[in-house]
Amino acid sequence: MTGTVLGLLLGTGLALVWWSFWPRPPGRAVAPPSWHGRLQDTLVQAGAPSLTPSALLAVAAVSAGTVLLVAGVVSGAPAVAACFALMAGYAPIGLVRHRAARRRADLRELWPDVVDNLTSAVRAGLSLPEALAQVADRGPAPLRPPFARFAQDYRATGRFTESLVALKDALADPVADRLVEALRITREVGGSDLGRLLRTLSAFLREDLRTRGEIEARQSWTVAAARLAVAAPWLVLALLATRPGALDAYNRPAGVAVLVVGAVLCAVAYRVMLRIGRLPEEERVLR
Secondary structure, three states, X not given: OHHHHHHHHHHHHHHHHHHHOOOOOOOOXXXXXXXXXXXXXXXXHOOOOOOOXXXXXXXXXXXXXXXXXXXXXXXXXXXXXXXXXXXXXHHHHHHHHHHHHHHHXXXXXXXXXXXXXXXXXXXXXXXXXXXXXXXXXXXXXHHHHHHHHHHHHHHHHOOHHHHHHHHHHXXXXXXXXXXXXXXXXXXXXXXXXXHHHHHHHHHHHHHHHHHHHHHHHHHHHHHHHHHHHHHHHHHHHHHHHOOOOOOHHHHOHHHHHHHHHHHXXXXXXXXXXXXXXXXXXXXXXXX
């Protein structure tokens, strides 16, 4: 009995010694946002925060079903109708993403002014809540409503951190995330370099805006031409659908195969074109 206990203790000690040679795994990383969270951020950035991802998907489903029914009656080719239904189903999501991209580009030009307003307010001796609240009066018009809601939340609750989190969620912007986190840390731990930090951030944003504007001006015509090249075959197919009997070939297996292969090639080419021509976008890493 004693030998068994000693053997168990020896085995446990050896197992612990062996285990100590292996480094402990790092802490669990923050899980990336789900598709629901990313889509909600896109809706907020597009200026439609009241629209939920479920409602957007419902609109996409209704659009796809309507086009499938109408195109099936007009063309008489179920495969062709299905292709146009898929395009119609993606159209609401694509529209929201396009509006979000346009609005991000517009707000990118306004953030340096917001940072300059905060810098002036801090240099004038205003507290951080007062500096943020005055953006609702002096800041750029498209960004005034979120800061006005921040001022209302802070006056109602007196909780600066919770109001900052609500402001960050309302903006859903990487620049806002960095700005809000810098202000929150300054509020919690203090610091005398806030003015320098804001001036550095303003200069960085202006330099990034200038560089991005030059690149976008050079590549805009290339991206437009690539989109036209992808859309041209489907425009021709839509015109053919208006003529009776012009799409009978697509009711056969060979015709369906041609449609499927063409749709896959167009989708792959479009995604590759977007990947090649896409400029790096900041991600919300400070949620």
